Amino acid sequence: MNVELSVVMPCLNEAETLAVCIKKAQGFFEHENITGEVIIADNGSTDGSQQIAKDLNAAVVNVPQKGYGSALRGGIEAANGKFIIMGDADDSYDFNNLMPYLSKLREGNDMVMGNRFKGGIKKGAMPFLHKYLGNPVLSFIGRLFFKSKIGDFHCGLRGFSKEAYFKMELKTTGMEFASEMIVKASLKNLKIAEVPTVLSPDGRSRPPHLNTWRDGWRHLRFLVLYSPNWLFLIPGLLLMVFGLITSTFLVSGPVSIGAVNFGVHTLLYTCGFVLIGFQFILFYGLTKVFTVENELLPKSNKYDRLFKFINLEKGLVVGLLLVIGGIVLSILAYADWQAISFGNIENTSVFRRVIPAVTLMLLGVQVILFSLFFSILGLKK
Numbered sequence: 514m515n516v517e518l519s520v521v522m523p524c525l526n527e528a529e530t531l532a533v534c535i536k537k538a539q540g541f542f543e544h545e546n547i548t549g550e551v552i553i554a555d556n557g558s559t560d561g562s563q564q565i566a567k568d569l570n571a572a573v574v575n576v577p578q579k580g581y582g583s584a585l586r587g588g589i590e591a592a593n594g595k596f597i598i599m600g601d602a603d604d605s606y607d608f609n610n611l612m613p614y615l616s617k618l619r620e621g622n623d624m625v626m627g628n629r630f631k632g633g634i635k636k637g638a639m640p641f642l643h644k645y646l647g648n649p650v651l652s653f654i655g656r657l658f659f660k661s662k663i664g665d666f667h668c669g670l671r672g673f674s675k676e677a678y679f680k681m682e683l684k685t686t687g688m689e690f691a692s693e694m695i696v697k698a699s700l701k702n703l704k705i706a707e708v709p710t711v712l713s714p715d716g717r718s719r720p721p722h723l724n725t726w727r728d729g730w731r732h733l734r735f736l737v738l739y740s741p742n743w744l745f746l747i748p749g750l751l752l753m754v755f756g757l758i759t760s761t762f763l764v765s766g767p768v769s770i771g772a773v774n775f776g777v778h779t780l781l782y783t784c785g786f787v788l789i790g791f792q793f794i795l796f797y798g799l800t801k802v803f804t805v806e807n808e809l810l811p812k813s814n815k816y817d818r819l820f821k822f823i824n825l826e827k828g829l830v831v832g833l834l835l836v837i838g839g840i841v842l843s844i845l846a847y848a849d850w851q852a853i854s855f856g857n858i859e860n861t862s863v864f865r866r867v868i869p870a871v872t873l874m875l876l877g878v879q880v881i882l883f884s885l886f887f888s889i890l891g892l893k894k
Contacts, residue, residue, distance in 0.1 A: 517547055518594045520550070520598050521585065523588065523599075524556065525562075527603060528558075528562050530715065531565050532569060533604055534602045534603075537609045538608040541611050547615070549594065552574060553573045554576050555573055557579065578686065579686075580687045582686040582689070586690075595675060596618045599670070603717055603721070604715055605669070611672075617706040621704065623677035625673070628707050631664065633712070635711070636714075637714045638715075648667055651666055655692065658743050661695060662705075666695055667692070668691075677703055681693075689731045748793050750790065755783075755786055760872075776861060788872060792879070798819075798823070799886060799890060825888040835873050835876050835880060836873070837877075839870045839872070841870075
C-alpha cells in the first residue's frame with residue numbers, strides 16, 4: 514500500500530518517552546484511517562531505544578553521523594510517505610493531534626510549521642531564556658533576513674512533502690537544521706503554512722540534548738552566514754556612503770560643528786570608512802558567488818545579471834582608472850611638496866591630496882584583485 518504519512522522522530526537515548534510517542538502516532542493513524550508509518554532515526558542510543566521501537570513495529574534507521582540534523586536527514590530519506598511530519602521523541606508534542614498538519618499538506622502546502630507561541634507553552638515546557646529571548650530574537654532575525662512570515666522558527670514539530678524536502682537540499686547536521694529548513698523553503702519560494710501547536714514539558718528525567726548558548730549561537734551563525742546582504746552588503750554600503758559624504762566635505766577644508774573642528778586627521782578616518790565599506794561589499798560579491806556555485810543558496814535572475822554587469826575586463830578598467838586617479842593626485846601633492854623645497858609639510862592642503870590619493874590607489878588595487886578572484890569563482894559559468 515502507498516504510505517501517505519511518515520512520522521519521523523530523531524532518537525538518542527529516549528527510552529523513557531519513545532514508546533508513548535510511537536503509540537500516539539500509531540493511534541493517530543488508526544483513528545483518522547491514515548496509511549502511515551513511524552520512523553525512528555536512531556543516532557547511537559545505548560539505552561535500548563532501538564528494541565523498544567522494533568517491539569512497537571516502528572521502523573528503525575541507524576544514523577551513525579552524530580547530530581540532530583544528521584539523524585533527521587537519515588530518517589526522512591528512508592521514509593516512504595508522500596508527506597512527512599518530524600517531531601521530537603520526548604513527549605513534548607502531541608502526536609495524537611497531527612491532523613491540522615496533514616490537512617494543510619493535503620491542501621497543497623509544501624511545508625507546515627507549528628507555532629508554540631500561538632498554541633500555548635505549558636508551565637515548565639520551555640526555559641525562560643528560550644521563551645523570552647532566544648526563540649523570539651532568532652525568529653525575528655529569520656523573518657527580517659529572509660522575508661519569512663513564520664512566527665516560531667524553532668518549533669520541533671513540522672510537516673512537509675517528500676518532494677519539498679529534496680527541493681530544499683539541506684546540508685547542516687546539527688540543531689541549525691531547523692533554521693536551514695525554513696530558510697531554504699523561503700529562498701526557494703515554497704508554500705509555507707503555520708498551525709498553532711501546544712508544547713508540554715517533556716517526560717524525560719535527564720536534561721535535554723539542547724545546549725542553550727552553543728546551539729543558540731549555531732542558529733544565529735547560520736542565519737547570518739546565509740544572508741550575505743545583511744552580513745556584508747548593507748553594513749558595507751552604510752560605511753562607504755558615510756565615508757564618501759564626510760570625506761567630500763573634509764577634502765575641501767576643515768569642518769566645524771560648534772566648538773569641535775574636523776580636519777585632515779578626521780579625513781584619514783573617513784577615507785578608512787570608505788575602504789572598509791568597500792571591503793564589505795567585495796566580500797558580499799565573493800560570498801554570493803561561492804554560496805550559489807556550491808549550491809548553498811539558490812540561483813536567481815539577479816545573480817545572472819550580476820555576471821553580465823560585472824566581469825574581469827570592466828573590473829580591470831575601473832581599477833586601473835582609480836589607480837591612475839590616485840597617481841595624478843600624488844603628482845599634484847608632490848608638486849606642492851617640491852614648492853617648499855621638500856621641507857616639513859605644515860600646510861594641511863597637501864594632506865587633502867595625499868589621503869584621497871592613497872585611498873584611490875588602494876580602491877583600484879582592490880577592484881583589480883576582486884575582479885580576478887570573482888572571475889575564478891564564477892568559472893563554472
